[in-house]
Amino acid sequence: MAKLHISTTINGEPEEFLCAPNETMLDVLRNRLGLTGAKEGCGSGDCGACSITLDGTLVCSCLMLAAEAEDKEISTIEGMADGETLHPLQQKFLEEAALQCGICTPGMLVAAKALLDENPDPTETEVRFWLAGNLCRCTGYDKIIRAVMDTAAEMRGATK
Amino acid sequence: MTDIQYLAPTTLDEAIRAYAAADGTGHILAGGTDLLVQTQAGMVQPGLIVDIKNITDVTGIERAADGGFIVGAAVAGAALEKHTDFATAWPGVLEGLNLIGSTQIQGRASLGGNLCNGSPAADSVPALVAAGAILSVQGPDGRREIAVEDVPAGPGKTNLKPGEIAVSFAFPPRTKGASDAYLRMIPRTEMDIAVVGCGVNLTIEGGVCTAARVGLGAVAPTVLLVEKAANALIDSKLDDDAITAAAAACSAACNPIDDKRGTVEYRTRVAGVLLKRVVGIAAERAQA
Ligand SMILES: Cc1cc2nc3c(=O)[nH]c(=O)nc-3n(C[C@H](O)[C@H](O)[C@H](O)COP(=O)(O)OP(=O)(O)OC[C@H]3O[C@@H](n4cnc5c(N)ncnc54)[C@H](O)[C@@H]3O)c2cc1C
Ligand code: FES
Numbered sequence: 502m503a504k505l506h507i508s509t510t511i512n513g514e515p516e517e518f519l520c521a522p523n524e525t526m527l528d529v530l531r532n533r534l535g536l537t538g539a540k541e542g543c544g545s546g547d548c549g550a551c552s553i554t555l556d557g558t559l560v561c562s563c564l565m566l567a568a569e570a571e572d573k574e575i576s577t578i579e580g581m582a583d584g585e586t587l588h589p590l591q592q593k594f595l596e597e598a599a600l601q602c603g604i605c606t607p608g609m610l611v612a613a614k615a616l617l618d619e620n621p622d623p624t625e626t627e628v629r630f631w632l633a634g635n636l637c638r639c640t641g642y643d644k645i646i647r648a649v650m651d652t653a654a655e656m657r658g659a660t661k
Numbered sequence: 662m663t664d665i666q667y668l669a670p671t672t673l674d675e676a677i678r679a680y681a682a683a684d685g686t687g688h689i690l691a692g693g694t695d696l697l698v699q700t701q702a703g704m705v706q707p708g709l710i711v712d713i714k715n716i717t718d719v720t721g722i723e724r725a726a727d728g729g730f731i732v733g734a735a736v737a738g739a740a741l742e743k744h745t746d747f748a749t750a751w752p753g754v755l756e757g758l759n760l761i762g763s764t765q766i767q768g769r770a771s772l773g774g775n776l777c778n779g780s781p782a783a784d785s786v787p788a789l790v791a792a793g794a795i796l797s798v799q800g801p802d803g804r805r806e807i808a809v810e811d812v813p814a815g816p817g818k819t820n821l822k823p824g825e826i827a828v829s830f831a832f833p834p835r836t837k838g839a840s841d842a843y844l845r846m847i848p849r850t851e852m853d854i855a856v857v858g859c860g861v862n863l864t865i866e867g868g869v870c871t872a873a874r875v876g877l878g879a880v881a882p883t884v885l886l887v888e889k890a891a892n893a894l895i896d897s898k899l900d901d902d903a904i905t906a907a908a909a910a911c912s913a914a915c916n917p918i919d920d921k922r923g924t925v926e927y928r929t930r931v932a933g934v935l936l937k938r939v940v941g942i943a944a945e946r947a948q949a
């Protein structure tokens with residue numbers, strides 16, 4: 502099958518890759534670019550483990566063709582920490598034990614960051630609705646929601 | 662393995678030419694939340710994928726000369742939701758669209774995809790029908806306009822002709838005292854397929870309902886425009902008798918399937934119950 506040559510930006514850096522026309526962004530990230538943070542939980546848009554942002558919008562990378570990345574900006578979990586400094590959400594997930602096996606965690610973090618970028622002061626209901634497409638089979642949602650709420654409060658405090 | 666091609670043209674003409682030339686093996690890609698699930702599952706085997714999201718005609722939100730809105734068929738839920746004027750004018754349409762899936766799905770799912778996928782349970786379609794939205798389609802033979810209720814032809818089927826692409830939805834201008842609402846019944850509280858979906862669009866002048874449209878989903882092979890329900894509401898003060906008659910008309914219009922989500926009896930009964938609730942919400946908004 503003829504490969505497509507795609508030029509895009511991933512986590513702020515220009516990136517080029519070859520992909521099949523029907524290859525998903527998730528497969529390219531994981532299998533061609535070595536960015537294995539995004540996970541495949543279902544491959545059908547149900548679990549959110551493959552969450553990334555595409556031009557700032559939260560999407561499932563399993564339901565996006567890699568070819569669609571041409572001239573777009575993609576952010577993945579690998580771009581979340583600033584060098585060795587964890588993003589406040591990552592730090593809080595660790596401190597409050599908002600993860601167990603960790604499979605859902607990259608998706609949770611990417612999704613939660615997209616929320617806080619848009620709404621720094623969400624209600625608990627808003628956080629729960631926003632993360633409804635991110636499934637976790639081990640931690641239980643309370644710790645995750647609490648970690649997001651606590652991070653939001655901390656980040657608001659820091660910018661005051 | 663058969664060769665798959667991907668194209669992302671920037672003009673409608675290019676898209677139509679490529680799509681028509683693919684001779685039935687072409688598939689339009691909007692948000693891909695149905696199409697890519699279906700290709701991954703092997704239910705659909707495209708020869709050509711035409712991504713329409715680089716075409717401004719299908720991705721814009723504009724004001725028409727008459728004051729109505731023109732919404733591109735591929736505008737995603739997350740984008741339409743941010744358009745505050747549209748959200749104020751058509752809260753019911755937005756409710757239908759925004760009920761689709763999670764935040765991630767909202768980043769991609771479009772009105773055009775929801776309609777063209779042809780599911781009888783598509784959440785935005787009853788609200789589009791109630792709104793009186795008109796779909797503009799373009800194909801090898803040019804442009805034509807179709808009322809949204811005339812687009813579905815059965816589960817997974819539409820009345821679009823080969824090579825035709827859904828371009829945009831035209832919403833009529835809003836008058837004072839008019840609003841809409843959409844509710845669906847699902848066995849869970851979130852992330853499920855409608856057992857019944859109901860959209861109502863009302864105009865109320867001096868306490869009297871002067872115009873109404875009712876769209877009903879998931880209770881027949883296609884989404885339905887229920888004119889008898891609307892007629893029961895029009896010229897009434899939306900009193901109990903009128904609403905009960907409209908609810909009965911909704912139940913009478915049902916021709917549903919029996920499945921794990923709901924029996925025929927359940928769906929038929931719930932169609933009437935939902936109508937009552939949706940009329941209440943639309944009426945409150947219309948008079949706010
Ligand atoms: C996890 C998940 C949850 C979901 N929940 C719901 C739900 O609650 N309610 C609901 O109604 N749906 C739901 N869906 C289904 C889907 O998200 C919606 O139907 C959505 O609106 C499809 O839009 P899209 O832009 O992604 O369409 P696509 O997948 O891009 O297209 C859908 C179909 O329409 C055709 N098409 C698309 N655009 C055009 C066009 N402009 N002209 C001609 N043909 C076109 C495509 O070729 C394809 O056959 C869900 C899907 C997932 C994965
Ligand atoms: S892998 Fe994409 S949503 Fe589950």
Ligand code: FES
Nearest residue numbers: 601603605637638
């Ligand atoms: S921590 Fe295991 S799935 Fe969430």
